[in-house]
Amino acid sequence: MYLAIQGVMDIESWKSQLRKGAAELAVLALLAKGDRSGTGLLDELALRPDVGLSDGSIYPLLSRMEREGRIAGEWHTPEDGGRGQKRYRLTPEGAAALRHMRAAWMRFQSDLSLVLGDPT
Amino acid sequence: MTQANRIDAYIAALSRALRGFSEPDRQDILQEIRAHLDHRDGEGRLDEALKSLGSPQDCARGFSEELKLQQAFTDRGPARTFAALFALASQRLTAAVGLLISGVFFLFAAGFAFTAFYELVTPELAGLWSNPDSGSFFFGVIDSGSLPETRDLLGPWLFPVAALLTLASLLMGQWLGRLFIRLLMRRPRMLG
Numbered sequence: 001m002y003l004a005i006q007g008v009m010d011i012e013s014w015k016s017q018l019r020k021g022a023a024e025l026a027v028l029a030l031l032a033k034g035d036r037s038g039t040g041l042l043d044e045l046a047l048r049p050d051v052g053l054s055d056g057s058i059y060p061l062l063s064r065m066e067r068e069g070r071i072a073g074e075w076h077t078p079e080d081g082g083r084g085q086k087r088y089r090l091t092p093e094g095a096a097a098l099r100h101m102r103a104a105w106m107r108f109q110s111d112l113s114l115v116l117g118d119p120t
Numbered sequence: 121m122t123q124a125n126r127i128d129a130y131i132a133a134l135s136r137a138l139r140g141f142s143e144p145d146r147q148d149i150l151q152e153i154r155a156h157l158d159h160r161d162g163e164g165r166l167d168e169a170l171k172s173l174g175s176p177q178d179c180a181r182g183f184s185e186e187l188k189l190q191q192a193f194t195d196r197g198p199a200r201t202f203a204a205l206f207a208l209a210s211q212r213l214t215a216a217v218g219l220l221i222s223g224v225f226f227l228f229a230a231g232f233a234f235t236a237f238y239e240l241v242t243p244e245l246a247g248l249w250s251n252p253d254s255g256s257f258f259f260g261v262i263d264s265g266s267l268p269e270t271r272d273l274l275g276p277w278l279f280p281v282a283a284l285l286t287l288a289s290l291l292m293g294q295w296l297g298r299l300f301i302r303l304l305m306r307r308p309r310m311l312g
Contacts (some may be wrong), residue, residue: 037155039155056182060183064189084155
């Protein structure tokens with residue numbers, strides 16, 4: 001029983017290591033498809049829980065990426081006077097970062113797949 | 121308490137927790153978190169959103185950490201790097217290890233700088249000292265009582281060597297500090 005629990009904990013720790021850096025790549029990739037608010041990004045990532053972004057982690061990340069110039073945020077207020085939302089778009093610097101990060105990720109994935117081989 | 125009151129209370133507490141931020145940054149964060157909570161309230165998911173954001177203090181800490189890391193990374197100076205690691209050391213093990221390792225090199229730099237300064241003021245007491253009897257070496261300043269038993273190996277070369285070692289230790293401490301800052305930036309605190 002102890003070993004089983006320990007095994008689950010180790011997997012969680014390993015998954016947490018895998019998420020390093022992946023959150024920023026996921027945000028850049030989603031914004032490359034079109035402008036989105038923080039809520040919009042979270043709704044799309046809710047279908048991919050292993051990416052590991054939560055309400056508490058996405059806004060500080062967006063704030064940093066905006067200061068770094070990789071994304072740009074702009075407030076949009078609906079015409080009916082409802083509360084506005086800040087929507088983010090990819091900047092040219094963000095698009096370049098995405099290209100480099102995507103290429104690095106593809107090389108990593110390809111090499112690791114070759115190392116892992118066929119699971120059967 | 122109505123849902124609107126709960127949102128107001130959360131935003132008021134978050135506003136207090138964000139005291140260290142500039143007013144435009146603080147207002148931007150508050151406005152965005154309020155918009156997020158209003159949106160989730162409209163979907164009937166306010167409880168879930170509040171739980172996921174964590175306490176106002178935790179939420180503010182997430183922004184504060186990202187700001188410190190980004191400033192340290194952009195600034196490139198040892199003071200900002202060391203300050204960021206120091207501020208995060210109590211919350212992140214990576215920052216604590218980084219602070220310890222880079223701190224050792226900064227201490228070495230201070231020691232070498234002190235020796236170089238002493239070489240200018242009291243050259244007879246500063247040096248790379250060797251004690252032939254015990255076979256030991258010591259780099260730094262000794263008291264005048266130990267002089268008869270020791271021999272200075274560097275002589276006039278002490279100042280340039282100490283200055284070089286000061287610079288090398290500073291650069292090493294700074295490089296290691298930035299390495300740990302980069303590691304911290306790659307791993308948002310509240311993932312999952």
